[in-house]
Amino acid sequence: MKPVKVGLLGLGTVGGGTVNVLKRNAEEIARRAGRGIVITHAAARDISKARICDTTGITLTTDPCEVVDNPELDVIVELIGGDGLAWEMVNRAIDNGKHVVTANKALIAKYGNHIFAKAQQKGVMVAFEAAVAGGIPIIKAIREGLAANRIEWLAGIINGTGNFILTEMRDKGRDFADVLAEAQRLGYAEADPTFDVEGIDAAHKLTILAAIAFGIPLQFDKVYTEGITRITREDVAYAEQLGYRIKHLGVARRTNGGIELRVHPTLIPARRLIANVDGVMNSVLVKGDAVGPTLYYGAGAGAEPTASAVVADLVDVVRTLTSDPNNRVPHLAFQPDALHDIPILPMEQVETAYYLRLQAQDKPGVLADVTRILGDLDISIEAVIQKEPSEEDSTVPVILLTRRVREEKMNRAIAQIEALAAISAPVMRMRMESLK
Numbered sequence: 227m228k229p230v231k232v233g234l235l236g237l238g239t240v241g242g243g244t245v246n247v248l249k250r251n252a253e254e255i256a257r258r259a260g261r262g263i264v265i266t267h268a269a270a271r272d273i274s275k276a277r278i279c280d281t282t283g284i285t286l287t288t289d290p291c292e293v294v295d296n297p298e299l300d301v302i303v304e305l306i307g308g309d310g311l312a313w314e315m316v317n318r319a320i321d322n323g324k325h326v327v328t329a330n331k332a333l334i335a336k337y338g339n340h341i342f343a344k345a346q347q348k349g350v351m352v353a354f355e356a357a358v359a360g361g362i363p364i365i366k367a368i369r370e371g372l373a374a375n376r377i378e379w380l381a382g383i384i385n386g387t388g389n390f391i392l393t394e395m396r397d398k399g400r401d402f403a404d405v406l407a408e409a410q411r412l413g414y415a416e417a418d419p420t421f422d423v424e425g426i427d428a429a430h431k432l433t434i435l436a437a438i439a440f441g442i443p444l445q446f447d448k449v450y451t452e453g454i455t456r457i458t459r460e461d462v463a464y465a466e467q468l469g470y471r472i473k474h475l476g477v478a479r480r481t482n483g484g485i486e487l488r489v490h491p492t493l494i495p496a497r498r499l500i501a502n503v504d505g506v507m508n509s510v511l512v513k514g515d516a517v518g519p520t521l522y523y524g525a526g527a528g529a530e531p532t533a534s535a536v537v538a539d540l541v542d543v544v545r546t547l548t549s550d551p552n553n554r555v556p557h558l559a560f561q562p563d564a565l566h567d568i569p570i571l572p573m574e575q576v577e578t579a580y581y582l583r584l585q586a587q588d589k590p591g592v593l594a595d596v597t598r599i600l601g602d603l604d605i606s607i608e609a610v611i612q613k614e615p616s617e618e619d620s621t622v623p624v625i626l627l628t629r630r631v632r633e634e635k636m637n638r639a640i641a642q643i644e645a646l647a648a649i650s651a652p653v654m655r656m657r658m659e660s661l662k
């Protein structure tokens with residue numbers, strides 16, 4: 227059988243990795259797919275630039291439309307990123323009746339509902355395994371492997387750049403900005419790295435995971451999102467002293483009132499496996515009612531780990547090229563007419579335990595005032611640490627761990643604590659998860 231011809235948009239970190247993996251493993255891939263898979267055309271901004279891959283035999287252009295409109299191509303792989311040009315090209319490819327593979331989580335999280343409806347109409351596939359957790363086949367695991375289960379919750383380290391930064395800060399005491407620059411050099415970070423460090427990228431990924439786990443539409447605008455930029459090296463050290471690790475987690479949980487969708491720095495007991503996932507590695511815990519807890523681990527970013535997911539999607543597409551479109555695995559795991567409209571809970575209604583760091587004047591009665599405020603709101607304290615004042619500073623850090631309480635109540639407590647004359651800086655608050 228003739229090889230399937232693929233057009234590639236983008237020859238950067240993931241595009242380059244995809245060319246390399248497809249070439250190196252061409253024979254094994256063809257044995258799995260039943261046909262060869264060949265990239266014949268590719269677009270990039272600057273086609274004279276040195277690449278991490280060998281582009282011999284690939285027709286290059288600076289105009290992505292030339293690729294998308296080429297009638298010889300069956301599949302378009304979108305690896306440009308963002309939701310401008312990429313959105314236009316994916317729409318155009320679907321209009322042209324071509325299957326699409328993409329690693330673009332921003333595009334799927336924001337416009338996936340529209341893209342999948344259009345793809346369904348046109349009878350084409352849009353595959354996006356690489357959009358979540360890099361090389362970990364987490365979409366396939368939830369969508370197909372756990373199809374028997376009612377998923378109760380999932381929690382994951384789903385941004386490699388953020389986890390790399392937190393690990394280097396903890397293990398080597400390195401500065402935030404310095405580690406971020408290294409993540410950019412290594413090709414882990416997004417084109418705009420604030421997406422990584424402010425949790426936007428993780429929120430894109432959580433939107434996708436929640437949709438396929440619970441059978442709900444993609445709702446990126448409802449995710450509560452907090453980044454890692456306010457975490458200090460001291461917070462990392464205090465958490466360690468108390469037996470916890472700080473991880474930037476995405477959490478999606480089904481509750482009686484609705485679904486929690488949140489991305490924020492989180493203290494996790496240090497003995498949990500996921501607390502020991504370091505560097506650029508990602509990990510996702512998924513709890514199903516039948517299977518119990520399951521854990522997935524692997525590289526969350528980088529050229530070849532991400533290419534591994536892109537190429538797996540290409541193999542899936544090629545295997546189903548001749549199948550009836552109505553009998554394919556649905557894009558969002560559930561049949562499009564069977565999606566539920568379960569409400570997403572506002573953050574004020576979410577209940578967690580908390581880590582609080584206060585900067586307090588070193589004088590009698592301050593801790594008593596703080597504990598009175600918490601007590602009056604029925605917030606139980608689990609642990610307290612008060613540090614020695616330093617020579618230059620008359621204020622001391624006080625660290626409190628609380629039991630579980632609704633966010634709305636904790637907001638009131640923090641406002642009252644910050645209003646005390648003896649509290650000299652905004653309270654640093656992080657949520658805690660036992661992940662039992």
Ligand code: NAP
Binds near residue numbers: 241273329356413527
């Ligand atoms: P990248 O290295 O910046 O590559 C982007 C590519 O798009 C470049 O080759 C660039 O061309 C090309 N491009 C940009 N604008 C273009 C235009 N107007 N016309 C033609 N080509 C254009 O990005 P990346 O890291 O590979 O990421 C690609 C996608 O994968 C993004 O959606 C990202 O979120 C996702 N992703 C990345 C990773 C990772 O580890 N990097 C992991 C998972 C998912 P030039 O090279 O000529 O500038």
Ligand code: HSE
Binds near residue numbers: 384416526527528
């Ligand atoms: N910038 C992303 C990360 C790439 O660091 O996780 C993988 O999606």
